[in-house]
Amino acid sequence: MKSKSSGGTTRILTAVFLAAFSFVSAGFADVPSANPALAAKYARFRLPPNLKTNTTSVALPNLQSQTRRPISAPPPPDEIGPHHRAWIIPAEVPEGFAPVSNGPNLGPARSFHPPAQRIEERATGMNFWDGTNWSPSVPVFEQTADGFLAQRVQHHLTLANELNVAGAVTVTLQGGLVIQSTPLAIGLYDVASGNSTVIATLTNSVGVLVSSNSVLYENAFNQNGVKADVIFNLERGAYSQNIVFGPKSIQWIMDSRPTARASKF
Numbered sequence: 086m087k088s089k090s091s092g093g094t095t096r097i098l099t100a101v102f103l104a105a106f107s108f109v110s111a112g113f114a115d116v117p118s119a120n121p122a123l124a125a126k127y128a129r130f131r132l133p134p135n136l137k138t139n140t141t142s143v144a145l146p147n148l149q150s151q152t153r154r155p156i157s158a159p160p161p162p163d164e165i166g167p168h169h170r171a172w173i174i175p176a177e178v179p180e181g182f183a184p185v186s187n188g189p190n191l192g193p194a195r196s197f198h199p200p201a202q203r204i205e206e207r208a209t210g211m212n213f214w215d216g217t218n219w220s221p222s223v224p225v226f227e228q229t230a231d232g233f234l235a236q237r238v239q240h241h242l243t244l245a246n247e248l249n250v251a252g253a254v255t256v257t258l259q260g261g262l263v264i265q266s267t268p269l270a271i272g273l274y275d276v277a278s279g280n281s282t283v284i285a286t287l288t289n290s291v292g293v294l295v296s297s298n299s300v301l302y303e304n305a306f307n308q309n310g311v312k313a314d315v316i317f318n319l320e321r322g323a324y325s326q327n328i329v330f331g332p333k334s335i336q337w338i339m340d341s342r343p344t345a346r347a348s349k350f
Contacts, residue, residue: 210322
């Protein structure tokens, strides 16, 4: 009885061990080899490579061989005005889209049309009226026999060759309004006492086109030790007139009038 029992027990244990071995072999068939110690420990449990099935290989695209497509210029705008331009992109009805029925006694069937998209760009003085259409503004000066002219913007600007003349600066607005001016002097206003005084008046100075949108009148003010240039800068929607003092002039103003503020007349 014991021998039979022992033999039966041996056969049962052998079957259990074989089943466990098969399970362990299958479980560790794909143990990664990133850890050498772990791979060596379970090397005898690994299945042969030719027993692995159902594997697929995917060819990845060669990203280095792909080239970027050049950025093309935007199409002409569908709408243009003095300060904007817009593009209208009609929406496409999906293929196979059926009309929507209103149901019984509610009128005929109707079709759904998605709204068009609108892309709009805005900027002050973006375009100017060329006599026929709105065209993109170009803030540049053109040198003429009499001075400098900017007419490809909404505010036409004319500068005389010499700044020390009446109406040296002429601005013609889009509606036809004409504004003329001439800088006359630089003054100081004392905030402590409320008094003001003129420290330099305008002298003869010839303009020089220093860039496509800048005209410089060097030493336009040169009196009482004060030297200053006048420079006009043109932008698409505006222009500016700036007084540029030299270092010695700034120091003289700070030393003699510590509470004064410079101003232009």
